Each structure stands twice: as structure tokens, then as C-alpha cells.
Amino acid sequence: MDNRQKEIENLKDYKYGFSTDIENIRAPKGLNEDVIKFISKIKKEPKWMLEFRLKAFERFKLLKEPDWQKPKYPKIDYQDLYYYSAPKSMDDKPKSLDELDPKLLETYKKLGIPLQEQARLNGIAVDAVFDSVSVATTFREELSKLGIIFCPISEAIQNHPELVKKYLGSVIPTTDHFFATLNSAVFTDGSFAYIPEGIKCPMELSTYFRINASNTGQFERTLIVADKGSYVSYLEGCTAPMRDENQLHAANVELIALDDAEIKYSTVQNWYPGDKDGKGGIYNFVTKRGLCKGRNSKISWTQVETGSAITWKYPSCILKGDNSVGEFYSIAITNNHQKADTGTKMIHLGKNTKSKIISKGISAGFSDMTYRGLVDISPKASNSNNYTQCDSLLMGNKCGAHTVPYIKNKNSESNIAHEATTSKISEEQLHYCQQRGLNAEEAVGLIVNGFCKEVLQQLPMEFAVEAQKLVGISLEGSVG
Amino acid sequence: MKEQLQKDFNNIVKNLSLSKKDIEIKQFYLDNFINKGFPNRREEDWKFSDLKQIIKKDIGELSFYSDYTYTNKIDTSVFVDGLEHNKIVFINGRIEKIDFDYEQKNKIEIIDQSESINKLNNNSLSDLNNAFTNKSFKILVKKGYQLAKPLIIYHITNSQIWSKNINLRLEFELGENSSLRLIDLFNDSSEKNFLNIFYNFNLKENAVLKNYKVDRFDNKNIKYSFNNIDQDKNSISETFVLSAGSNFFKNEINCNLNGKYSSAFVNGIFSLNNSKHHEIRTIINHLTENTKSYQLIKSVLEDSSKAAYQGKIFVNSEAQKTDGYQLSKAILLNKDSEFNAKPELEIYADDVKCSHGSASGSLNEDSIFYLMSRGLNYLQSRELLINGFLLDVVEKITDTEIKNLIKNLIGIKE
Numbered sequence: 060m061d062n063r064q065k066e067i068e069n070l071k072d073y074k075y076g077f078s079t080d081i082e083n084i085r086a087p088k089g090l091n092e093d094v095i096k097f098i099s100k101i102k103k104e105p106k107w108m109l110e111f112r113l114k115a116f117e118r119f120k121l122l123k124e125p126d127w128q129k130p131k132y133p134k135i136d137y138q139d140l141y142y143y144s145a146p147k148s149m150d151d152k153p154k155s156l157d158e159l160d161p162k163l164l165e166t167y168k169k170l171g172i173p174l175q176e177q178a179r180l181n182g183i184a185v186d187a188v189f190d191s192v193s194v195a196t197t198f199r200e201e202l203s204k205l206g207i208i209f210c211p212i213s214e215a216i217q218n219h220p221e222l223v224k225k226y227l228g229s230v231i232p233t234t235d236h237f238f239a240t241l242n243s244a245v246f247t248d249g250s251f252a253y254i255p256e257g258i259k260c261p262m263e264l265s266t267y268f269r270i271n272a273s274n275t276g277q278f279e280r281t282l283i284v285a286d287k288g289s290y291v292s293y294l295e296g297c298t299a300p301m302r303d304e305n306q307l308h309a310a311n312v313e314l315i316a317l318d319d320a321e322i323k324y325s326t327v328q329n330w331y332p333g334d335k336d337g338k339g340g341i342y343n344f345v346t347k348r349g350l351c352k353g354r355n356s357k358i359s360w361t362q363v364e365t366g367s368a369i370t371w372k373y374p375s376c377i378l379k380g381d382n383s384v385g386e387f388y389s390i391a392i393t394n395n396h397q398k399a400d401t402g403t404k405m406i407h408l409g410k411n412t413k414s415k416i417i418s419k420g421i422s423a424g425f426s427d428m429t430y431r432g433l434v435d436i437s438p439k440a441s442n443s444n445n446y447t448q449c450d451s452l453l454m455g456n457k458c459g460a461h462t463v464p465y466i467k468n469k470n471s472e473s474n475i476a477h478e479a480t481t482s483k484i485s486e487e488q489l490h491y492c493q494q495r496g497l498n499a500e501e502a503v504g505l506i507v508n509g510f511c512k513e514v515l516q517q518l519p520m521e522f523a524v525e526a527q528k529l530v531g532i533s534l535e536g537s538v539g
Numbered sequence: 540m541k542e543q544l545q546k547d548f549n550n551i552v553k554n555l556s557l558s559k560k561d562i563e564i565k566q567f568y569l570d571n572f573i574n575k576g577f578p579n580r581r582e583e584d585w586k587f588s589d590l591k592q593i594i595k596k597d598i599g600e601l602s603f604y605s606d607y608t609y610t611n612k613i614d615t616s617v618f619v620d621g622l623e624h625n626k627i628v629f630i631n632g633r634i635e636k637i638d639f640d641y642e643q644k645n646k647i648e649i650i651d652q653s654e655s656i657n658k659l660n661n662n663s664l665s666d667l668n669n670a671f672t673n674k675s676f677k678i679l680v681k682k683g684y685q686l687a688k689p690l691i692i693y694h695i696t697n698s699q700i701w702s703k704n705i706n707l708r709l710e711f712e713l714g715e716n717s718s719l720r721l722i723d724l725f726n727d728s729s730e731k732n733f734l735n736i737f738y739n740f741n742l743k744e745n746a747v748l749k750n751y752k753v754d755r756f757d758n759k760n761i762k763y764s765f766n767n768i769d770q771d772k773n774s775i776s777e778t779f780v781l782s783a784g785s786n787f788f789k790n791e792i793n794c795n796l797n798g799k800y801s802s803a804f805v806n807g808i809f810s811l812n813n814s815k816h817h818e819i820r821t822i823i824n825h826l827t828e829n830t831k832s833y834q835l836i837k838s839v840l841e842d843s844s845k846a847a848y849q850g851k852i853f854v855n856s857e858a859q860k861t862d863g864y865q866l867s868k869a870i871l872l873n874k875d876s877e878f879n880a881k882p883e884l885e886i887y888a889d890d891v892k893c894s895h896g897s898a899s900g901s902l903n904e905d906s907i908f909y910l911m912s913r914g915l916n917y918l919q920s921r922e923l924l925i926n927g928f929l930l931d932v933v934e935k936i937t938d939t940e941i942k943n944l945i946k947n948l949i950g951i952k953e
Contacts, residue, residue, distance in 0.1 A: 127583070438874065453889035456856045462884040466897055471871035474900030477882070483889040 075329065079165075086143035092116065095244055098143050102213045102247075105220060115233035115243035122237045129429045129461065130369045130398030132342060135307060140276045142245045146189060186211060186250045186266045188279055198262065206255040209264055212280055215251035222253055226284050230313040230350045230377070239346040242278045242311040249279035249310070254289035254320070263519055265294040268310075276307040283313070285320035287353065292323040294522055297330050297366070303339045305368060310345045318353030318380070323361070325518050327526050330366035337396025337425070340368025347374035351383035351409075359386040360403065361517045363526045365533040368397060373431065375404035378412035378440075385414040388514040390526075392533045393426030393458070402432035402449075402464075407440035407473070416447040419511050423454035423534055429461040436473045443473040451481040452510055454503075454534075504531045540601070541573055547604035548670065554608060555673060561654050568656070568669035575663035584662070587847035587879045588818045590763070593787050597761060598731045603704045607633050607673055617695060617726050622944055624722075625690040631697065631729070632705030634674050639690075646684040650677040657708060657737055664763055668706045668737050675708040682714035682743075689720035689941065694736075696729035696760065708737045713746035713774075720749045720938055725784060727758035736764040742774040744798065749777045751941055754784045755948050761787040772798030779936055780807035781945065782817045782846075789818040796823070796830035796858075806935045807836040809869075810949070811844035811876075818847040825858040825891075836867040837932050838899075839925055843875035851883040854891055861891040869899035870928060926951050 086097045095116055099109040124135075185198075186209065202209050208219060216223050233243045250266045268279060285291055297308075308330065314322050324347075333340025343366075349358035360374040376385030387403040405414035414434065422428040430449045451460035462479045484506050492502035508515070511530060515523050548569050552562055578584070579591040594601065611630035618626070628636040639647050653675050657665060680686065696705070713719055742748055752764065762785050768776050780790050794803040807819050823832040838846045852863040869878040882895040902924055910920035930951055936942040 441874075451884075451886070453886065453891075456859065456888045456890075458889075459885070459887045461886060462882075462895070464880075464882060464897075466880040466882075466899070467877070468869070468871065468879070468899040469877045471874050471876055471901050475898065477880075477897040478894070479882070479884060479896070480894040481884055481886050482892055 075331070083144050083146060085141045088141055089138045090140070090142060090245070094142050098245060098247060101143065102216070104213075104216055107220075107224060108216055111228065111233065112244050115240050118234050119237070119240045119244055122240060124237050128371055129400045130371065130427060132305070132369055135342070137241075140307065142276060142278070143247055186264075188248055188250070188266060188268045202260075202262075205258050205261070207258060207260055208251065208253040210251055212249045212251040212282060213247075215282075219251075219253070222284065223251065223282065226313070226315055227280075227282055228313075230315060230348045231311050231346055235346065238309040238344045239311055242280060242309050242346070245276075246278045246280035246311065249281040250283075251281070252283045252291060252293065254285045254291045256286045257288045259289065260291040263292050263294055265296070268295070268297040276309065279310045281310070281312040283322060283324070284315045285317065285322050285356075287317045288319040290321045292519060293325070294519060295324070295326045295328075297328055305333075305340055305342055307342050308345065308367075312345070312347040312374075314349035314358055316349065316351050316353060316356035316358050316383075319355045320353060321357040321359075322349065323359045324349070324374075325361040325522055327363045327518075327522055327529065328366050328370070329529060332366045332395070332397050333368040335395050337368070340397070341366065343367035343370045343372065345372040347372060348377065349375065349385070350377045351380050351385060351412075353383075354380045354409075355382045356380050357384040357386075359388070359517070361388040361514065362390070362401075363514070363518070363529065364389070364391040364399060364401060365529050367399075370397075370399040370401050373402050373404055375406070376414065377406045377408065378414065378443075379408045381409040382411045383409055384412070387414075387416045387418070388517045389418045390421070390511045390514045390530065391419070391428060391430075392421045392530060393423070393428045394533055395424040395426060397424075397426045398428070399426075400429040400431055402430045404433040405435070405445060406433070407436040407443045407445070410439070410441050410443070412440055412443045414445045416445070416449070417513055418449040419514055420449070420451040420460055421454070421507060421510070421534070422451070422458040422460050425457045427459045427461075429463060430479075431463045433465045433467070434475055434477070435465075435467045436470050436475065438469045440470050441472045443470065445475045447475075447477040449479045450510070451479075452507070453481065453483050503534065507534060540576075543600070544569065544573055544603055547602060550604050551671065551673065554606070558654075564656060565670050568666045572663050572666040572670060575666065578663055582662075584820065584849070587849070587881075588787070588789055588816060590789070593761060593816065594733060597759070597786055598702050598733060600702060601704050601733060602702055603671060605632055605700075605703060605705065611635055611697075614695075617693065619691060619724070619944065622940060623688050625686070625688055627690065627692045628695065629693065629707060630695045631700045631703075632707055632734070634676070634707075637676070641688040642686055643684070646681045647686075648679040648681065650679065651675075652677050652710065657739060664735055665737065665765070667704070668708055668735050671704070671706040672708045675710070677710040677712065679712045680714055680717040680719055683716045684714070685718040686720065689722055689938075691722045691724055694723065694725045694734070696727045696732060696734075698729055700729050700732055702731050704733045704735065706735045710739045710741075711748075712741045713743060713748060715743045716745045717743075718747040718749075720941065721751070722941065722944075723750070723752045725754045725758075725762070726756060727760050727784070730759040732760045734760060734762045736762070738764070738766045740766065740768045740776070742768065742770045742776060742801075744772045744774065746771070746774045748775070749938055749941075751779045751781075751936070751945065752790065753781045753945065753948060754788055755781060756784045758784055759786050761785065763789050763791075765791045766793065768792070768794045768803065770794065770796050770798060770801040770803065773800045774798065775802050775804075777804045777937060778806070779945075780805075780819055781810070781949065782807060782819065783810040785815070785817075787816050789820065792819075792821045794821070794823045794832070796825050796832070797827060799827055799829050802831040802833075804832070804935070805834045806932050807848075808929055808932050808949075809836070809838035809840065809846040810929070811838070811846060812841040814843045816845040818849070820849040822851045822853065823863065825852070825854040825861040825863060827858055829860045830858060831862040832864070834865040835932055835935060837929055838867075838869035838878060839872065839929065840869060840876035840878060841872045843873065845877045845879070847879040848897075849881045849883070850895070851885065852893055852895070854886045854888050854893065856887040859888050859890040861888065861893065863891070863893040865895035867897045868928075870902055870925065871899060872902065
């Protein structure tokens with residue numbers, strides 16, 4: 060096979076695998092106080108922010124990397140990573156999109172995310188994060204008329220310090236686990252959204268993450284605060300170029316819902332999964348946690364996990380306010396040598412709290428998938444309810460599917476129900492579809508889409524279509 | 540504790556006529572145990588029950604020395620009435636009687652294998668057991684023999700022991716086409732002791748094992764029991780656990796389905812009050828094609844009692860056509876009671892049918908209302924519902940005689 064043909068083959072597998080040749084500014088390699096000070100300085104951060112980072116770094120030095128997870132990976136040398144990388148053209152921040160480096164615009168166009176607002180018909184506000192910085196945020200003016208703040212978090216630290224100071228680290232403290240603490244120390248950019256009291260955000264907010272530079276860890280931080288009675292739907296998408304080495308992505312996402320507020324957070328994660336032999340790919344070690352702080356608040360996580368060499372994350376809900384609701388809908392697909400250990404935690408603290416977990420796992424090839432979840436109903440959470448359903452589908456006997464739920468009920472007035480099944484696509488279903496003229500691959504695609512439907516329909520329309528396609532692509536070649 | 544362990548160990552070894560090599564082996568396991576100590580919550584398998592803390596809180600200082608030189612008098616009043624049975628009697632950990640009166644003598648062999656070591660489990664309790672068990676027997680049921688009467692193993696403790704650790708170990712081999720019904724009956728009038736029991740079963744082709752573990756009578760002891768069951772082709776094992784009497788009891792059942800068409804059934808009841816804390820942990824390893832397992836665990840928890848169930852179904856990539864099922868249900872009757880579960884599936888084969896379910900909550904108010912509207916008072920309705928809830932598990936017992944015995948013990952009326 061000549062090179063050209065090889066390239067085409069590869070692109071079929073992962074069409075976002077190109078890299079953009081763009082000049083970068085990087086922090087010196089390695090992790091130490093000076094690098095943290097460098098990041099803080101280049102971001103022109105106030106003193107309290109630097110202190111926040113250094114406090115986290117102090118803590119980080121005491122922590123040990125966890126090793127209880129199912130997918131094992133070679134030891135990461137944290138001194139061998141770049142903790143800051145930004146396109147050079149972002150040095151003097153462009154005032155408008157017209158001043159943006161055309162190469163960047165081109166990159167996002169290739170990814171299907173046109174940043175020029177006029178090209179955007181479906182009305183989604185996008186914050187695009189390229190390596191360590193946010194390069195563009197669209198629709199800001201329109202949103203600000205309603206009092207909604209949607210901007211890169213580095214800007215929010217400067218322009219809205221009172222909000223950031225109040226909420227940053229309130230759900231994921233600087234004293235959390237290894238990767239979360241690392242993120243608190245070195246995070247570079249991400250999105251910040253604040254929805255004021257009583258406002259229903261008129262459009263979907265969205266962040267698009269792209270890792271471009273090699274040897275770079277991406278540590279983004281997202282903070283979303285929904286004030287009393289507000290509503291927001293937030294989308295997140297991610298891709299990375301194909302590289303032979305593994306890249307680390309350790310993001311923190313904090314959600315806070317006050318009284319009667321609702322946050323809907325959807326992710327379509329399509330980081331580079333590595334090649335067919337399991338070489339390269341992203342380590343996606345992300346901490347996502349939502350706090351239902353107020354009464355009657357609601358947080359809903361929806362995730363479609365198809366990319367990454369290793370996915371290791373548990374988007375969680377802390378149901379602190381009375382009558383609050385937590386939801387988790389997940390599709391995780393692993394193929395070739397991908398590994399995933401994902402699930403959720405529902406921590407019921409308030410009275411009358413409800414949570415629902417629907418998880419669908421599909422493993423094919425040589426991959427390994429684990430659902431790991433916790434439902435914890437505390438003694439004070441009277442009259443609370445949880446329903447969990449996790450189904451796994453296996454394709455072939457070289458892959459694995461595992462379910463590890465932890466269920467803790469400490470309140471006699473509360474109910475927990477958990478169900479899990481593991482099976483393969485039944486011969487009868489396949490036979491039925493093929494009889495009606497579909498080939499084996501189409502038949503599997505159809506059945507898998509049906510299997511995932513419960514989760515897919517939770518996604519906003521535009522995302523659902525993309526996700527459905529992604530489900531098909533991810534499983535290509537796993538039949539027969 | 541370290542000095543105490545070594546001192547007690549030396550005292551025991553002095554009284555026994557052991558070979559030098561044997562003492563060395565025992566010392567090796569003692570050192571292992573001293574290194575690891577009692578299991579605690581930092582170990583994943585002991586997440587829900589921190590044995591180290593429980594022993595510290597309920598017993599305090601444990602003594603590991605037992606004088607096995609004199610015989611205990613057997614109080615025959617504890618024997619089960621109305622059911623003819625063979626007996627093995629342990630009193631305070633000392634084996635006092637092995638009697639297979641109802642069986643053909645040449646079909647059962649009892650082998651003293653006190654010098655053997657169990658390598659089934661590598662947790663620290665297995666080290667402790669290997670270091671301190673003084674007598675251990677292997678009971679071999681010969682090919683084709685089916686025991687006429689059940690075997691009851693009486694685990695009796697009396698007030699002569701206090702704050703003691705007792706270790707015992709038994710091994711069973713069931714030859715081809717043989718069968719054994721085995722009841723473990725715990726009867727304690729002692730307090731604050733820690734019993735550490737290891738059983739190993741080896742089931743050959745077509746063998747059938749039924750093991751019923753009955754811990755019914757209130758006592759303040761702490762118990763750990765580990766069953767390993769290896770199963771050959773077409774063999775069947777049925778394990779039933781009634782977990783109710785002791786202050787703390789953890790039952791572990793590890794089942795290896797090595798042969799095609801072998802099947803394992805594990806059923807259990809937690810019926811707890813006061814501040815009792817019990818756990819059942821099962822691991823069913825489906826290692827070859829066409830194997831089957833079924834598990835049903837039900838709990839009724841009163842006062843500030845706590846129950847935990849950790850069940851794992853493992854299916855390796857050869858074990859196609861596996862059928863694995865697991866269900867745990869709990870009723871919490873008091874606001875201080877607690878139920879924890881970790882039903883786990885680890886599956887590497889695609890043509891399998893595996894599922895688990897877990898539910899916990901309070902008594903159904905609608906059902907209570909239904910019964911009360913038909914003239915029952917609240918307590919009667921509650922009892923009726925709980926009886927019905929537990930009867931479901933008892934009905935899974937395939938042996939009618941033993942089923943009735945257990946129904947009587949729990950006080951379930953039909």
C-alpha cells in the first residue's frame with residue numbers, strides 16, 4: 060500500500076486526524092511552580108487565582124496517582140509534558156473574528172464548526188478551545204443582552220472575578236483526587252457560563268475542544284452557574300489529531316444549579332482513539348461534577364463516548380437541594396484496543412431527591428468496557444429514588460464488558476432499583492433484518508441504534524444526528 | 540497484637556506433636572498474617588465491612604491460644620430433633636465427634652490431613668487459618684454413593700471461651716455421581732469470639748452438593764466463613780445461607796464452574812436486628828461453555844442493622860452460552876438500617892445471557908393498606924408481607940425435609 064492510499068485508509072477511520080501547522084507559544088516543559096506562575100502570568104491573572112493554583116499544586120505533590128481502575132496504562136511522566144501551548148497569533152488577542160488567524164478558521168471549518176457567525180444558521184453559541192486557549196466565542200453580544208455571560212474562563216477571571224471566586228472549586232475543591240488537583244494547578248482555559256435569575260437561555264451553548272500541539276496535556280476547566288429559575292443547555296465536542304504517542308486530557312467541569320434551575324450538559328467525545336493496533340490516542344481522564352445546590356434544581360448529563368484510547372470518567376451529581384433531580388444518560392462504544400471505565404455517581408443528600416441512570420455500553424474488537432457507578436442515599440435523604448439500568452452489548456469474544464455498581468441505601472424511606480444485562484445481538488434480530496434486504500453491517504447498525512435510542516433522544520437535535528453517525532462509524536469493521 | 544500472636548502460636552505448637560517442617564510452614568503463614576493484619580476497608584473486598592475495626596470495637600484484644608488437649612462434653616439437647624442425620628460436632632473449635640451412623644461404612648472415607656495447607660484464598664484470614672488450625676479432615680464420598688441422610692455440622696461454642704480466635708477447616712470430595720446434603724448449624728452460648736472457617740469442596744462429574752448454612756440463634760460472636768467449590772462436568776451445587784444470629788458474619792462463596800453443563804445456585808436471607816452487620820460475597824467463575832448460575836439474596840433489616848451483598852459473575856472468553864443471573868432485594872424497616880450492594884459483572888464472552896438486579900426500599904404501603912382494609916392489624920400485615928418476601932428464597936431449597944426444617948427455624952408459617 061503506498062503512502063497516499065494509507066492516508067486515505069486512515070482518514071476513513073478518524074476523519075479529524077489532521078493536525079494544523081501553526082506557530083505555538085509554549086510554557087517550558089515540565090511541572091513546577093515556575094510553570095504555574097508562567098501560566099498565571101501569561102493569562103494576566105489576579106493574585107488570588109495564582110494562590111488557588113499554588114494551593115492545588117502543594118496538595119498535588121502529596122497525592123499518589125490512583126491505580127484501581129480497570130484500564131491500566133503506562134506510567135505518565137508528568138515532567139515530560141507541556142502544560143501550556145497557544146497559537147502564536149493569539150498573543151495579541153484578536154478583537155473580532157476577522158482578525159483571527161485564517162489557519163485557525165480553516166481548522167474549525169474542517170471540523171465542521173464554522174466560527175463565522177453569519178455561517179451559523181442553527182443558532183448555537185460556540186466557544187472554541189485550541190490547545191490551551193480559547194480562540195473564539197460566538198454570539199456573545201446577543202447573549203449579553205439577556206445578561207448571560209458566556210466567555211472563556213480566563214476572561215471571566217478578569218471580568219467577573221466575584222462570580223468565579225465564589226464558585227470555582229466549590230464542587231471540585233483543590234483538595235480533590237489526583238487528576239482534578241492537577242487540573243486546578245495548571246488549567247489553561249475553558250468556558251464559563253453564567254445564566255442570571257429567571258432566564259431561559261435561548262440557544263445552545265457549546266464548547267469545541269481541539270488538541271493540536273504534540274506532547275501537550277490539555278487541562279481545560281469549565282464552570283457553569285445557573286442562577287435561580289434559569290435554564291441552559293450546553294454541548295461539548297472534542298477531537299484531536301492522530302499522533303503515535305498518547306496525549307493526556309485531564310479536564311474539570313463544574314456545574315452549579317441554584318433553586319429551580321436546570322442544566323443540561325451533553326458531550327460527544329470523539330478524541331483520537333489510537334490506530335487499529337492500539338497505538339497512540341488520547342487518555343481522557345476527566346472530572347465532571349454537578350451540584351444541585353438549590354431546591355427543585357436539576358442536572359442532566361448526556362454523553363456519547365466513542366473516542367479516546369482510554370476513557371476514565373464519572374460525571375456525577377450531588378443532590379443537595381430538596382426535590383433536586385440528577386440524570387445520567389450514556390452511550391460508550393469501544394472498538395479495536397480502546398478501553399473505557401465510565402459511569403456516574405449520584406449522591407443523594409436532600410429530601411425527595413431523584414436520580415436516573417441509563418447506560419449503554421458496546422464493546423467490539425479487543426476493547427474493554429466497564430460501567431462503574433455509585434448510588435449513595437444518605438440517612439437524611441428521605442423519600443428519595445434511584446433507578447439504574449445498564450446494558451452491555453458484546454461483539455466477539457476478544458472484548459470485555461463489565462458492570463461494577465456500588466449501591467448504598469442508608470434511608471428506609473428511599474428506594475433504589477438497579478438492573479443490568481449483558482448479551483450479544485440476537486441471531487433472530489439479525490436474521491430478520493437481513494431477510495428484509497439489509498447487509499450484515501447495516502443490520503448491526505440498525506440494531507445498535509435501537510439499543511442506544513433511549514440515550515440518543517436525550518441529545519439536542521443537531522448533536523443527535525452526528526452522534527448517530529458516529530455510532531455507526533465507531534463500529535465499522537467489527538462485524539463478520 | 541504481634542507479640543500475642545507469636546506467644547500463642549508457640550504455646551500451641553508446644554502442645555502438638557508436629558514435624559519441624561510443619562512448624563516452619565505454619566510459622567510462614569503466621570508471619571504473613573502478622574504482616575497483613577486483619578482485613579480492613581482499604582481492601583476492595585472489605586469495603587463494606589471493616590473487620591479490623593469490628594474486631595477492635597466488639598472484642599478488643601483477641602487471644603489465639605486454645606487448649607485442645609481435653610475433650611468437651613457434648614450436650615445432646617442441641618441436636619436437631621425429628622430429622623435423622625449424620626453428625627460432625629465442633630465444640631469451641633475442637634472436633635469432638637464424626638459420625639456417619641446412617642451410611643455404608645466403605646463408601647465414606649475420613650482422612651486426617653492436618654498437615655495440609657489451604658491455598659484457596661490469599662487474604663490474611665486464610666493465612667491465619669493455616670497458621671492456627673490444629674486438626675483438619677478430608678471427607679471423601681466415593682463414586683456413585685449418595686448419602687442416605689443429611690450431614691449436620693454443629694458449630695457449638697460455650698461460655699468457656701471468651702475473646703478467642705477459633706480456626707477450622709474441612710475438605711470434601713464428592714466422587715462421580717455422588718451426592719451430599721450438608722447443614723452447618725451454628726449454636727453459640729459464648730460471647731465475643733472470632734470464628735474463622737474454611738471449607739473446600741471438590742465436585743466430580745455429576746456430583747450434587749447441597750450446603751445449608753444456618754446462623755439463626757442470637758449471639759455476640761464474629762464469624763467469617765469461606766466456601767470454595769470446584770465443579771466438574773454436569774455437577775450441581777446449591778448453597779443456602781441464613782444469616783441472622785451473630786453480631787457479625789461474612790459468608791464468602793467462591794464457585795469455579797470448570798466443567799461443561801455444571802451449575803451453581805446461591806440463595807441467601809439476611810434477617811437482622813439490633814446493630815448486627817452481615818455480609819455475603821459470592822464469586823461465580825464461569826470458566827467453560829454451557830454453565831449456569833443463579834443467585835437470589837433477600838434482606839429484612841430492622842433497628843440499626845446493616846447488610847451488604849457483593850456478588851460477582853465472571854465469564855471468561857471460552858465460556859460461551861453462559862447463563863448467569865443475580866438478584867438482591869432488601870427491605871429497610873428502620874431509618875437507621877442500611878443496605879449496601881455491589882453486584883458485579885465481568886464478561887469476556889459474547890454469546891452469554893447475564894443479568895443482575897438490585898432493589899432496596901421500605902415495605903410497600905399499598906400492600907399494607909390492602910391487608911389492613913381486610914381486617915388485619917398493622918403488625919400482622921407487616922409480618923405477612925415479610926414472610927412472603929422471605930418465603931420466596933426458602934422455596935428455592937430443593938430438599939423438602941431441610942426446607943421444612945429451615946421454615947420452622949425462621950418461623951415462617953404458610
